Amino acid sequence: MSRIQRTHLQCYYVSIVSMLLMLLLSFTLENWLKVEVTPLFLAAVVFMSWYGGLFLGLVATVLATVGKDYFFNLPLYSVPPLNWTDVCNLIIFSLVALFISSIHSELHTARPKPDVELEKLKVSHFHLLETINEGICIFNTEGQTEYVNPRLAQMLGYSTEHLSDRSIFDFINHQARLEIEQWLEQENHKHPQTKQRFEWRLQNQDQSGIWVSVSISPMLNQQGELSGAIAILTDITERKQIEAALRHSEAIAKARAEELETIMETVPVSVWIAHDPQCHYMSANRTAYEMMRMPPGSVMTATPASGEYPFPFKIQKNGQDIPLTELAMQRAGLTGQEVEAEFEFVFSDHDIRYIYGKATPLRDTDGHVRGVIGAFMDVTERQQAEAERQKLMSLLQQKQEWLDLAQKSAKIGSFYWEVPANVNVWSQELETIYGLKPGEFGGTYQDWAKFVHPDDLMNAEAELHRCINLGETEYFTDFRIIWQDGSIHWLQSRARILYDDAGQPCRMVGVNIDISERKQVEEALRQSEARLRQLLQSSIIGIIEVELDTITFANDAFLKMVGYSQEDVLARKLNWQAMTPPEYNEIDQAKVEEVLTSGVCIPFEKEYIRKDGSRVPIMLGAARLTSGPSTWVCFILDLTERKQAQAALQESELMFRTLANTTPQMFWITQPDGFHEYFNQRWYDYTGGTLEKAQGEGWLAILHPDDVQRTIECWYGCLQTGKDYEIEYRLRRADGEYRWHLGRAIPLKNKNGQILKWFGSCTDIHDQKLAIEERADAWEKERKARIELEQANRMKDDFLAIVSHELRSPLNPILGWAKLLKTRKLDQIKTKQALEVIERNAKLQARLIEDLLDVSRILRGKLSLNTCTVDLVNTIEAALETVRLAAEAKSIDIYTELATNECKVEGDPNRLQQVVWNLLTNAVKFTPEGGRVEVRLEKIGAWAQIQVSDTGKGITPDFLPYVFERFRQADEGTTRKFGGLGLGLAIVRHLVELHGGSVQVTSPGEGLGATFSVKLPLIATYQVDNDYRLPDCTPNIQGLRILIVDDDADTLELLTFILEQHGVAVQAVTSASAALEAIAQNKPDLLLSDIGMPEMDGYMLIQQIRASEAASITKLPAIALTAFAGESNSQKIISAGFQRHLTKPVEPSELAAVIANLIQI
Structure with missing residues (x-):
């Protein structure tokens, strides 16, 4: 039994209570029996040291000493002064108490050690029993449970408290009870005891029951007698279920086998089973033998080892024998795949039976083919029926073609409408009637309604609803439709409405007939009838209907003409021959013959005798009616007034x-x-x-x-x-x-x-007209000239103001930074910045001047192109490089999408690069920081298209038509945000048109960006052998001897410095005469000369040099350097004798490239 653990508080409480009880007992004994109380206090110390150990024994000793001295020594209830006797008694008492306490403490400490080990072992076993996945039950020989672990309680659906002290027989059936009682009886009389295993079905709380495997071991007491047993229970319910399922499956499989065997014998399908892949051993059902016309069991193999043919008939396919190895069963066994086959059994009496079937391989557990099963049917009747069906289908198709042809010629189209599903199926003829291509109709009621004329849709739908509400099956209406091209056509719809058992419309089948021509005829007839009614109601023309000689109808105009009334007509008193004077009988007879022959007669003049006897001159025309040869209609015009x-x-x-x-x-x-x-x-x-x-x-x-x-x-x-x-x-x-x-x-x-x-x-009025036109022309010319002059003056003033602004603006930073540089007070960073500003603004001025010159060439028609084959990808990439720094400075993202295939055109590479550069410069200039510029190059047919798009300022719709005009800017005020002369886009348009292309601009509006599109004609691939490519490296002109002539010292110094940087030996002179002397002394490799110089200009210089070289084979390479950039100047320079010319200011890289190119020539 485990030692009871006590808290300090409990110990103190017990100690005090014990001492109080001891005091009370001592008082009683001393007063009544006069007994010495010291042993009682020693007994209290002994109890407390046994109960609480040494510490509690010490506490009890102190309390006992104080209590005994205070309550039982004289004087009572006080602490008396101590004498030696009292001190000795107190010491002896204390020592005895301490000795007893120490002894009990030692006993108390020494005795629990085995108990502690045992307790630890019990705790481990207890923890094991509590956590094990098996149910544990300890019961005595009477079957009463002494311990149940949580797992067993969980298995039975109870709590451990509910299972404690209950009989195990409450949870097992009678058979299990007999087994355990018999085992307990055997274990009582057997030594040594043995374990035993059982399988029981336990009854759990929800009465569902579980199967367990029980392992029971006997438990012995200290005398070695059987005191109970421990049972370990394992849940085998799932295993029992699987075993039951397996037994059930085996029973089902056995039943299925019996059923399959029965089915094989009764099914009207030939079934063959091969027990090996080669079909050496076969079995078949009765139907198979009947199909082969053989007795059952007569064929046991389809592939005899002897090689003999095993069947009394031939197996053929389309009249050709099929080898045994190619039969369906054999092929399925060899290939391991399902085989579908059609063949014929040809019997000796020439009877042919058509067979269809499938053969499927049978596999073992390893997936290997172990046999084949095949099912075959006699489809002779089906083949015959199929042939008959094909014949009928061919006939049906022919009739359908006739029907389609009839519908097409009669403009009739059929339809089929499933009402609940809203599926509308049209024939091709109906789609044609609606102006659609085959398969273009959407297939719903709503798609049909879109074609119906809005004025007719309501009537057509109302007629349909009326038919449905009344349960009528016939639907008939006319309506108009509108084709996709806007033309209107008349259709007549005839259909039958079919209803389901609930009386709801389920489908509608019918035709639409194009009656446009009939409607036109009806409209013409209505108009004709209207005209006829109007004619009949006219009071000018008399109209009569004649049957033989009697007038059976006459309008009021005729009756008024001859003086008769309608009563006379109704009484049939009017006879046209009696009303005719005798002298007209001959012409009347001729006209009667004309009517009988041709049906009509040409109108002629005659007279009628009026009722009063007077004559009335008339004009008469007649026509025979279709109702009979003797029925005519005549038209009579009174000519009385006309004759007068x-x-x-x-x-x-x-x-x-x-x-x-x-x-x-x-x-x-x-x-x-x-x-x-x-x-x-x-x-x-x-x-x-x-x-x-x-x-x-x-x-x-x-x-x-x-x-x-x-x-x-x-x-x-x-x-x-x-x-x-x-x-x-x-x-x-x-x-x-x-x-x-x-x-x-x-x-x-x-x-x-x-x-x-x-x-x-x-x-x-010819003479007057000429005089007026001359005056008008003169006035108009004067007016236009005045307007043009005013506009030109205004544009000139605006342009000069802009030019002044744009030229002066770069000069300010140039001059400012130049003066600062002269002070030499700038550090290296500021000096670099100053030089970059000066260079950038100088280039800007050069570009402005170049644009002005280009516009001047355009206005004079002098702008020319140096054409070659140009790869637009290289051109665009070169232009991109020139604007990339400006874009990066504004954090603008440039996105490019260039065609991977070749986009080559015939053109001037520099001018094309100028076009792309202008567009990119504008895009970057007008796009705010963080914006985006997109450049695309793609092929569109025989054209190359360059698109430059931006997310910048955009263009208003009002200004779009003027984007490419010269000197036009969207913002022309003094507060404009963006500079420029307004020439760039005008130059772009002219250059693109010179290349045979076009340029367009689109913009959604202000602030929404713009897109410029340039289209250039592509050239054939065989023309692009010598592609122009921009130079991608610095030319090497090192070691050349070059003579420079320029009267401007600054330019001369700059050119000398540039060329010396390239390793050129430079000789610089300031006049043409000095240049001639230098050439005479030591002829250079190349001459670089200015044009405008005093006394002798560059033209005179080159002419003298060429004159001196007249007898020489080699010519001195010469490059002109001029500030005159006109086209005429360029032609004059070349014709004077220079091979190349450069326009000031000169780019160092361009100068080196031109020199290198010329020296190679």
Whole structure:
């Protein structure tokens, strides 16, 4: 039993209580029995030292000494003065108490050592039992549990407290109880005891039960008798489940095998099983033998060892025998793959059966082929049915083609619409009707609705909803559609609506028919009917319908003409022959024959006898109706007023012609529709034509070609509005000369405002016109000249101001830093900075001057190109290098995307580089810090496109048209942020156009950047043998002897220094005469001469040198150095005798390159 651990507080508490009890007992014994209390106090010390050890014994000794002396020595309840006797008694008592305490302390310390070791061992075993993954149970011989570990409690679903002191028989079945009782009985009578294993099914808390493997070992007491047992329980539920599953699977497999064997015998499919990959040993079902027409079991191999053919029939494919090794079963066994095959069994009676099947390899657990199983079917009937189906499909396809052809010719397209899924399938003909390409239709109802005319879509949908609501199956409507090109077409839709069992529409099948032509015909018919009704309602023309000789219909105009009424017509009292005077019988008979022959007769004049006996002159035309040969319709025009007017007209016409032919103007008359029917004699005299040529629209032939269109518009406009006509145009005279005429015409109207005639004249105004035009031209020229002069003066002033600003601006830092350098007070860093500023601004001035000269060449048409084959990639990269430092200074990211394939053009490499440099400079200048510039080069067909884009200032839409104009800037005020002359982009456009290209600019707006696009024509690949490439290294001119001539000492000193830096031996002179003397003394390798010099200029110098070299084979290489940069100066320099020329200021690298190039020549 383990030693009880006590706290210090408990020890003190027990010590005090013990002493108090001892005091109380001592008082009692002393008062009642008069017993000496000293042994009692010693007993208390003994108890406390045994209970709490040495320390507590010491405490008890002190308390006992004080208590005994205070309560039991005289005087009582006080501390008396000590005498030797008392001191001896106290010392003896204390020593005895201390001795007893020490002895107990030693015993107390020595005795627990084995107990501690045992306790540690028990704790380890206890910890092992608590953490082990197996269930542990300790029970006595009666089956009562003495210990259960947490794992067993977990397995049974209980807590350890719930399992303690319970019988193990509560958790096992009857059979297990008998087994354990029998084992306990055997263990009581057997020595030595042995372990035993059982497998039990325990009942856990949720009554589901678990299987455990139990290992029981006996436990003996100190006498060696059986006191109980310890059981170790392992959960084998999962193993039991797997074993049960395996037994179940084996049973199922056995049943499946029996079922498979039954199926093989009953299935109507031939099944073969080969028990080896070579198909030496075979088994087959009954259906297979029936298919082969052989008794069951007669064929046990498909590949006999003897090589004999095992079947009484032939196995063929398309009439060719199939070797045994090529049969499906054998191929599957050899290749290890599934084989699908079709072949024929050809029997001796020439009966052929078509067989189809598959053979699949069987594999063992290692994946090796151990056999083959094959299933084959007699598909002879299917083959025959397939052949019949193919025949029917061919016939169906032919009929479909006929249907498609019929639909195409009749402009009919079919459709199929699945309503719930909204899937609309159109035929190709229907897509054509809707103006679509095959497969272009989207396939939904909404895609169809987009084509329907907005005015017709609602009606078409309403008709569809009406049919669905009423449950009708036939849908019929007309509507218009709008093609993608905007044209409108009429369609007629005829369809059948199909419904499901719930009465909801499920699909719609029908056709659309293009009825545009029919609609056009109907519209024409409607217009014709409208015109006919209008004609019938007219009071001018009489219309009658005649059947034989009787008038069966007459309009009011005819009845008014002859004096009869509608009652007379209804009574059939009107006979057209009775109304005709006898003298017209002959012509009437001729016209009747004409109608019977041709169906119509040409209108002719005759008379009718009115009801009152008077005669009315008429014009009659007739036509036979289709309803019968004796039914006609006649149109009668009353000529009474016309006849009366003809007489008056003849007299008036005579007077008019006389007056018209005597007027000096050309006079003409037209009908209300503008048909010219009369010209006076003056017209014929001027034009030299005839009435036949000028009649109708013939007069237009003598109009000047430039005046025809506006004359027609003016003339026909007046015909429609009835306004007076007045126009000036040129008419061709008979001799071919065009002369200006004033054409005027006014309409003659009746009292109703209707135009009867147009009367017009043409008056010759040629001389006046020329005088007016001359005055107008002179005034317009003067006005334009004045405007151009004012604009030129304004642009000149603006330009001079800009030039002054741009030239003076760089001079300020140049002069400022130059003066500071002269003081020699700058350190090395500031000196370097000063030189860089001076160089940068000097280059800026040189660029400004070069731009001015380029513009001057452009204005005079003197800008020329030195063309060669140019690789644009090299050109762009060279331009990028010149602006890279400026971009880096503003933290601008330059992104390039250059074509990997060759982009080569025919052009001037320097000018093309100038184009790219100008665009890049502008992009960097107008892009703020941290911006981005993109450069792209790509091929677009036969063109190379260079694009420079930036994220900078952008261009307003108002200024975009003027970007490439000279001297134009978006910001021209004194507060402008960006400098420049406004020439760069004008030069870019001109240079690009000289190369046969184009340049464009786009910008989303101000602050959104801009994109410049340059297009240049590419050259064929065979033309690019000699590509121009920019020099990529410093030329070597070391050791040359060069004579420099310049009257400007500063320039002379600079050139000398530059060349000496390249290792050149320089001889510098300040005049041409000194140069001639130097050449005579020691001829140099090259001459570098200024042009503008006093007394003898560079032209005179080179001419004398060339004259002296007339008899010499070698010529002195000469380079001109001039500040005159015009194109004419360049030509003059070359023609004078120089081979090259350079424009001041000179770039050191360019000077060295030109010298090296010339010396190589």
